[in-house]
Structures are given as C-alpha cells and as structure tokens.
Amino acid sequence: MSILAACLVVLAAAAAMEFVAWASHKYVMHGFGWAWHRDHHEPHDGFLEKNDLFALFGAAISIGMFALGSPLVMGEGAWEPGTWIGLGVLIYGVIYTLIHDGLVHQRYFRWVPKRGYAKRLVQAHKLHHATVGKEGGVSFGFVIARDPAVLKRELREQRQRGIAVLREAVDER
Structure with a gap:
C-alpha cells in the first residue's frame, strides 16, 4: 500500500469514527448503556466515571484492527489496511479524549x-x-x-x- 493510500485510510477511519461516536452515544450510551453513562451527566466528586469504561471499546476496536493488519499476529493473512484503520481509530480517540475530557470537562487542564x-x-x-x-x-x-x-x-x-x-x-x- 502506498503512503498516500495509507494516509487516506487513516483519515477516513478517523472521520468515520465521528459517526461511530454519534451512533454509539445516541443509541448505546443513551439507551441500554445508560447505567454506565449516567454518571457522566450528573455531578460527582471522583476523577473517574463508569462512563470511562466506554473508552475500552474504542481501544479494543483500534487494537483489533492493528492486530488484523500485523504480520506478527496474523502471519501471511495480515490485512495491511487494518493497521491504518487502527491508527485512524487511535487518532480519533486521542482527539476525543483531549477535547472532550480535557477541554470541555476540564479533567486535565483549565482553559x-x-x-x-x-x-x-x-x-x-x-x-x-x-x-x-x-x-x-x-x-x-x-x-x-x-x-x-x-x-x-x-x-x-x-x-x-x-x-x-x-x-x-x-x-x-
């Protein structure tokens, strides 16, 4: 895969994650996953929330895609775009964490x-x-x-x- 194609896959995966975040937030977190998400919408004193457990799902998607694209894990059956999709998901996760938890909810910095x-x-x-x-x-x-x-x-x-x-x-x- 060319560097340009890999970069496009990374960007497409990161962009697609906004839709994944929207759908999972609307239909999972505000649906059957409300028991975990509720504390994010209510005042509390703790640094961590049950809601933070949802980040593990995003991490699992990224790790799974990295593994799928890795010859070390998959051998000759490795699917190279998986690595780049995993990187795009990771980048979205970092952006989301810095902006959502950091900027909006001021868990890491105050600006x-x-x-x-x-x-x-x-x-x-x-x-x-x-x-x-x-x-x-x-x-x-x-x-x-x-x-x-x-x-x-x-x-x-x-x-x-x-x-x-x-x-x-x-x-x-």
Whole structure:
C-alpha cells in the first residue's frame, strides 16, 4: 500500500469514527448503556466515571484492527489496511479524549475558549448536557459541532413536545 493510500485510510477511519461516536452515544450510551453513562451527566466528586469504561471499546476496536493488519499476529493473512484503520481509530480517540475530557470537562487542564471552533465545541457539548436523564438531547457526536443557536431551538422544541426535560439554565436562555 502506498503512503498516500495509507494516509487516506487513516483519515477516513478517523472521520468515520465521528459517526461511530454519534451512533454509539445516541443509541448505546443513551439507551441500554445508560447505567454506565449516567454518571457522566450528573455531578460527582471522583476523577473517574463508569462512563470511562466506554473508552475500552474504542481501544479494543483500534487494537483489533492493528492486530488484523500485523504480520506478527496474523502471519501471511495480515490485512495491511487494518493497521491504518487502527491508527485512524487511535487518532480519533486521542482527539476525543483531549477535547472532550480535557477541554470541555476540564479533567486535565483549565482553559475556556473565548471564540472560534473550540468555543463552539464546548457550547455544543454543554447543550448536550442540558437535559435531565437520557431522553431527548442534542449533539451526540463530538468533533462536528452544530450551531449552538440551532441546538438550543431543538432542545426547546423537545421540551415543548415532552421528549426532554431541560435543566433550569437552558430554560432561562
């Protein structure tokens, strides 16, 4: 595989992970996986959350793809794109961890962006946390952040239709 093809596979895998993150967040974490995800939406004093266990699934996907692409593991049956897909998944995981846990939830560092796309990421994720419980909600993906004004309007509409219960701070805006 050429270097260009490998780079394209890495980028495609990292980009595809935004859809995987959106779908798993919306349908797993806010569905049958809510028991693990709930503590992420509620105040707590601990550094770790049950929700952090979901990172193990992303790591398993990346490790599995690295193994599938490794001649050391698979021998002659190794599938080279697996290595590059594994790298793309790893890169997305690092970006997600730094931005979500670091920037938005400030678990690693304290910096609040005042403008630009970083501010939009923070606003979109804060609006995701505006609902009480697992029902309703907006902004289930992470790297692609929609306009906060649109997200606020969607939350108000969900409240009016009885789909979501909003925290007081969102109701006041």
